[in-house]
Amino acid sequence: MISYLRRVFVESWLGRVAAIVIFLAFIGWGIGDVVNYMGTETDVVAKIGNGQVGSADLAQALQAELPNITKQMGVSDPSQIPPALRQQIAYQVLQRLIGQEEVQEAAHRQGIAVPDSAVRDEVFSLPYFKGANGQFDRTLLNARLSEHNLTEQRFLNIIRDDLTSRTLLQPVAQGASASTTMANRLSAYGLQTRTVDLVRIPFTAQATPTTPDDAVLRRFYANHPWMFRAPEYRHARLVVLSPTTVAGSITVDDKDIKRVYDEQRSRYDIPETRDIQVITLQNEAAAKSIATLWGSGADWATVQNTAKNGAAVEMPSTRASGIPSEILSKAIFAAPLSTVQGPLKTEAGWTVFRVNKITPPNNTPFETAKQDILQQYRAAKAPSVVSERSRQLQDTIAGSGLDSIPADLGAVAAAGTLDANGNTQEGNPAPLPANGKLRDALVQKIFSLSKGNQPNLVEGPDNSWFAVQVDAITPAAPQSYEQAKAQVVAAWQAEARKHAADQKATALYVNAKAKGGLASAAGTTGSINTLSFSRAMPNKDIPAELMAYLPQMQAGQSVMAEDNGNFFVATVTKVSTPNPAADPVAFQRVKDTIAQSEGDDLVASYVDALAKQHPPKIIERAVTSTLSSLGFDGKSAQ
Numbered sequence: 001m002i003s004y005l006r007r008v009f010v011e012s013w014l015g016r017v018a019a020i021v022i023f024l025a026f027i028g029w030g031i032g033d034v035v036n037y038m039g040t041e042t043d044v045v046a047k048i049g050n051g052q053v054g055s056a057d058l059a060q061a062l063q064a065e066l067p068n069i070t071k072q073m074g075v076s077d078p079s080q081i082p083p084a085l086r087q088q089i090a091y092q093v094l095q096r097l098i099g100q101e102e103v104q105e106a107a108h109r110q111g112i113a114v115p116d117s118a119v120r121d122e123v124f125s126l127p128y129f130k131g132a133n134g135q136f137d138r139t140l141l142n143a144r145l146s147e148h149n150l151t152e153q154r155f156l157n158i159i160r161d162d163l164t165s166r167t168l169l170q171p172v173a174q175g176a177s178a179s180t181t182m183a184n185r186l187s188a189y190g191l192q193t194r195t196v197d198l199v200r201i202p203f204t205a206q207a208t209p210t211t212p213d214d215a216v217l218r219r220f221y222a223n224h225p226w227m228f229r230a231p232e233y234r235h236a237r238l239v240v241l242s243p244t245t246v247a248g249s250i251t252v253d254d255k256d257i258k259r260v261y262d263e264q265r266s267r268y269d270i271p272e273t274r275d276i277q278v279i280t281l282q283n284e285a286a287a288k289s290i291a292t293l294w295g296s297g298a299d300w301a302t303v304q305n306t307a308k309n310g311a312a313v314e315m316p317s318t319r320a321s322g323i324p325s326e327i328l329s330k331a332i333f334a335a336p337l338s339t340v341q342g343p344l345k346t347e348a349g350w351t352v353f354r355v356n357k358i359t360p361p362n363n364t365p366f367e368t369a370k371q372d373i374l375q376q377y378r379a380a381k382a383p384s385v386v387s388e389r390s391r392q393l394q395d396t397i398a399g400s401g402l403d404s405i406p407a408d409l410g411a412v413a414a415a416g417t418l419d420a421n422g423n424t425q426e427g428n429p430a431p432l433p434a435n436g437k438l439r440d441a442l443v444q445k446i447f448s449l450s451k452g453n454q455p456n457l458v459e460g461p462d463n464s465w466f467a468v469q470v471d472a473i474t475p476a477a478p479q480s481y482e483q484a485k486a487q488v489v490a491a492w493q494a495e496a497r498k499h500a501a502d503q504k505a506t507a508l509y510v511n512a513k514a515k516g517g518l519a520s521a522a523g524t525t526g527s528i529n530t531l532s533f534s535r536a537m538p539n540k541d542i543p544a545e546l547m548a549y550l551p552q553m554q555a556g557q558s559v560m561a562e563d564n565g566n567f568f569v570a571t572v573t574k575v576s577t578p579n580p581a582a583d584p585v586a587f588q589r590v591k592d593t594i595a596q597s598e599g600d601d602l603v604a605s606y607v608d609a610l611a612k613q614h615p616p617k618i619i620e621r622a623v624t625s626t627l628s629s630l631g632f633d634g635k636s637a638q
Contacts, residue, residue: 045622046098049105049614053097055626061093062630067459080448090627094618102610104161107168114163122159147384172606173599178591187580187590190536195574196550197518198529198542201505201567206497211489220495221481221488228484228491231419235472236446237402237455239413240433241393242464243382246410250378250385257373261366264373268364273317275357276332279303280349281310287343287350294352295340311348317359328353383463385410390465394457397467402455417472420447437461446470505567509560516556517571530573546570 043055069089073081081089123129124136128144131137145155211217221228261268277300281287286309294303304312315322323329325346335341335355342352389409396405405411418430422443432439441460445468455469481488511521518528533539535551542550545561546568553559558571580587 043622043625045094045619045626046101047617047619048098048101050108051101051105053094053101055622057097058090058094058623058626059630061097062090065089065093067461087627090623090630094623098611098616098618099607100165102607102614102616103165103168105614106610107164110168112164112167114160114167118163119156119159122163123156143380143384147387149387169603169606173596173603176595176598176602178594178598180591183587183591183594184580186594187587188577190590191534191580191586192575192577193532193534194550194553194572195530195532195576196542196546196570197573198531198546198568198570199505199508199518199527200529201501201508201569203494203498203501203565203567206500206504208493209496212492217485217488217492218481220492221484224491225478228479228487230477230479231421232447232476233417233419233425233474234446234470235415235417236468236470237413237415238432238442238446238466238468239393239397239402239405239411240438240442240464240466241386241390241409241411242434242438242460242462242466243379243386244435245412245433246385246389247375247378247382249408249410250381252374252377254370257370257377258366260373260377261369268366268369270362271319271321272333272361273319273359274332274355275314275316276318276353276355277312277314278328278351278353279307279310279312280346280351281307281343282349284343284345284350286310287352291340291342291352294354316357325351386463386465390457390459393465393467397455397457402467402469415471417474418443418446434464434466438464438466442466442468501567502562505560505562505569509558509569512558512569512571517558517573518569519571519573542570543568 044052045055045058046053070081123141129136129141131140142152145152150158279287279290279294281290286307290303290307290310293306298306300314318332320329320333323332325348328344328346328351331341331344332353332355335353337355337358340352340354343350344352389411393405393409393411396409402413405413412433414431414433416424416430418424418432420443422430422432422439424430432442434442438460445458445466449468449470451470451473453468453470455467457465457467460466479487508518508521512518515521529541531539531542533542533547533550538547543561543563543566545563546559549559549561550570550572553572555572555575558569561568561570580590
C-alpha cells in the first residue's frame with residue numbers, strides 16, 4: 001500500500017512506461033553493474049543452472065555502486081562504511097546479479113532467442129548514439145564504448161540479454177490488473193482537497209531592538225558558547241583532473257575543424273526565415289472571403305474556425321526551401337510583413353497567407369565559428385580524455401606525490417587554507433579548481449583526512465578525479481568576548497527579533513484556535529493567503545513544516561509551525577472530496593499505476609520462484625576472496 005501511495009501521490013503520473021524490468025541492469029552510462037557476459041571467468045562466485053556469476057562481475061558491480069552507496073550513507077569514502085554493512089551491501093548486489101542470471105536461464109529454457117535485427121534496431125533507437133541530426137552516429141557509438149571500456153561485442157551481448165529479459169518479464173508484469181475499489185479509495189484519498197488560510201510572520205520583519213548593556217551581552221555570550229567559535233582551518237594541497245581542466249589541453253587540427261564546419265554549414269549559413277500563417281482552400285470565392293475577413297482584423301483563431309473546410313497551418317522560422325510549392329515560396333519571401341496576401345493559385349489550391357516575422361540571414365564565417373566548434377569537440381572529448389589520463393596521473397602521484405604533476409595532463413593543482421564550508425580565513429570562497437558537486441567533494445575529503453596523509457587519486461563526481469594532502473590543521477577554538485562582541489550583538493538582536501515574532505504568532509494562533517480560524521481572529525498580524533492542496537497535487541507555497549499536520553486536519557482547526565526564518569499560523573477552512581469518476585482520465589491513470597505496481601510485485605515473485613525452482617550455488621570462498629580484494633571484509637583495499 002505504501003508503494004501504491006508513493007507512486008500515485010508523490011511521483012508524476014505522466015511519462016510512465018509499461019515495461020517493467022525489476023532485476024535488469026538497464027543500459028545507462030555510468031552504471032557498470034552489468035553481468036560479464038563473456039562467460040570465460042574461471043573464478044566464479046555463483047552458479048545458476050548452466051549460467052554463472054564471475055568474481056569480476058561482482059567486483060565490477062560493487063565498484064560501480066560505491067559512489068551512490070557512499071553518498072546515501074553521508075560519508076566521503078567507502079572505507080568509512082562499517083564492515084558489517086559493507087558485507088551486507090555486497091551480498092545484496094550478488095543476489096541481484098543472481099536474479100539477473102536466473103531470468104536469462106529461464107529465457108533460454110523457454111527457447112527465447114533475440115534476432116540480430118532486433119538488437120540492431122534497439123541500438124539504433126538509443127538516444128546516447130544519436131548525433132545532432134537525430135540519426136544513429138557510428139562515431140558516437142565508438143566514443144561511448146571507449147569511454148566506458150566496453151567492446152562492441154560485449155555491448156551487443158548486453159543489449160541482447162536486455163531484450164531477452166524484457167521478452168520474458170514483460171508478459172508477467174502485464175498480467176497484473178487493478179481493483180476498481182482500490183482505485184476509487186486511492187483516488188478519493190489523493191484528490192481530497194484542503195483550503196488553507198495562512199499567515200507568515202518573518203523574524204526579520206520585527207523591529208530591531210537597541211543594543212543592551214554589556215552585562216546582558218556577556219550573559220548571552222556565556223549562555224551560547226557554541227555560537228562564538230573560530231572554525232577549524234586546514235591547509236591542503238590538491239590536484240584535480242576533470243573535463244573542465246583538461247578541455248584546454250585538447251587540440252584539434254584546423255583541417256578537421258574546417259571539415260566539421262563544412263559538414264554543418266546549415267548551422268552557420270542560415271538563410272532568411274519567416275514566421276507565416278497559411279490557409280489553403282479549394283474554392284476561390286471562399287479564399288477571397290477568408291482574405292477579406294482576415295484583412296479586416298480578425299484574429300488567427302477566428303480565421304481558422306471560419307475556414308473549417310480548408311487547411312490552416314502555422315510555420316515558424318520557415319526557410320524558402322522548406323515550402324513545398326515554388327509558387328507559394330516565392331510569394332511568401334516577397335511579401336511585406338503583417339499584411340494578408342492572396343488568394344494565390346498554387347498546386348494545392350487557393351492560398352491566403354500572412355508573414356508575421358522576418359529573420360534576416362545570418363552567415364557565420366569559419367574564423368568566427370572555429371572557436372565554437374573547438375569548444376564543442378573539447379566538451380565531447382574531455383570525458384574520455386580524463387579516463388585515459390587518470391591512469392597516468394595515478395602513477396605519477398604514487399611515484400612522487402603531488403610535487404611533480406606533468407603539465408601536459410591538464411590537471412590543475414592548488415594549495416591553501418579553508419574551513420569546512422570551503423571559505424578562507426577572510427570569509428571568501430576558497431579558489432578551488434572545481435565547482436558544484438566536485439567542489440563539495442573536495443572540501444569533504446579535506447576534512448576527512450588526517451594531517452600528513454598519503455595522497456591517493458580518487459574518483460569524484462561528474463567524471464572527475466582528485467587527490468588531496470592535508471599539511472596543517474588549526475583546531476576550532478572559542479573566541480573571547482572581545483573578539484566576538486560584534487557577533488554577540490548581532491546574535492542577541494536576531495534572537496530578540498525571533499522572540500518578538502514568536503509572541504505575535506502565538507497570540508494569533510491562540511486567538512484563531514478560540515474563534516475557529518484566522519479570518520475570525522482579531523488583530524491578525526500579516527496578510528492572509530488562501531491556498532489549496534491535495535495529496536496528488538501538493539502546493540509548493542505551503543511550507544513543508546505545515547504539511548506535516550495539514551493533511552490530517554479538519555475544517556476549522558488551526559496549527560502553528562516554524563522554519564529557519566518564519567513562524568506560520570494556518571487554519572484549514574474547507575475539506576472537499578471530489579468524485580473520482582468525474583475525471584475518467586485521471587482515474588484511469590490511478591488504475592494503470594496500481595496495475596504497474598502489481599506488475600512489479602508479480603515480476604519479483606516470479607524471479608523469487610525461479611530461484612526456488614533452480615537454487616543458485618554460491619561459492620563462499622570465491623565471494624570472500626572478491627570482497628577481500630575490494631576491502632569489503634573490513635580491510636582497506638590496496
